[in-house]
Amino acid sequence: MFDLENSASHLLHRAQQVAANRSAAALRAAGITLRQFSVLSVIAQEEGVSQSHLVRATGIDRSTLADMAARMEKAKLIKRSVSKSDARAKSLSLMAAGRKALAQATPGVLEADRILMESLPATRRDSLLKTLTAVAGADEVEARPAPKPKAPAAPRPKIKAKQSTAAAKPSKAKKAKPKKKKRKS
Numbered sequence: 001m002f003d004l005e006n007s008a009s010h011l012l013h014r015a016q017q018v019a020a021n022r023s024a025a026a027l028r029a030a031g032i033t034l035r036q037f038s039v040l041s042v043i044a045q046e047e048g049v050s051q052s053h054l055v056r057a058t059g060i061d062r063s064t065l066a067d068m069a070a071r072m073e074k075a076k077l078i079k080r081s082v083s084k085s086d087a088r089a090k091s092l093s094l095m096a097a098g099r100k101a102l103a104q105a106t107p108g109v110l111e112a113d114r115i116l117m118e119s120l121p122a123t124r125r126d127s128l129l130k131t132l133t134a135v136a137g138a139d140e141v142e143a144r145p146a147p148k149p150k151a152p153a154a155p156r157p158k159i160k161a162k163q164s165t166a167a168a169k170p171s172k173a174k175k176a177k178p179k180k181k182k183r184k185s
Contacts, residue, residue: 038058043094049091078093
């Protein structure tokens with residue numbers, strides 16, 4: 001029988017709900033979602049960042065992020081332009097409305113993080129962050145192909161110490177072919 005109280009996925013989902021609820025009021029007041037806040041935060045740290053980098057930094061899948069970026073651009077939170085280094089890539093930067101929304105939401109999100117962390121004993125806070133980081137990176141590890149196991153080395157034939165190498169029997173693969181005798185005519 002499935003036990004919710006001991007289910008890591010269920011408990012992580014519940015913890016995520018608590019975290020999202022703590023910062024919801026600040027995000028609502030700023031007019032953005034938690035995912036949009038994440039995107040704005042990354043762009044603020046690295047103006048001109050590519051959408052591909054945002055996918056890696058936020059964990060939001062590529063198609064969802066592309067849709068989000070289009071909506072955020074329409075709302076004048078961000079600006080997308082052709083990357084100077086790669087014509088196929090989009091470079092993202094914050095617009096005034098995006099900076100304002102980020103500045104308005106940040107204190108509430110920081111306060112929510114503080115409250116969540118203070119719900120744990122101080123000695124367990126670093127451990128929680130390390131564990132969450134490892135779990136959040138599990139998709140990346142899973143997506144990488146597993147290394148192929150190396151084939152074990154073929155055992156070498158044992159040669160007795162008293163026997164010379166010339167006297168050792170050749171292996172089947174290296175047997176010398178018998179020479180053909182020439183016929184006299």
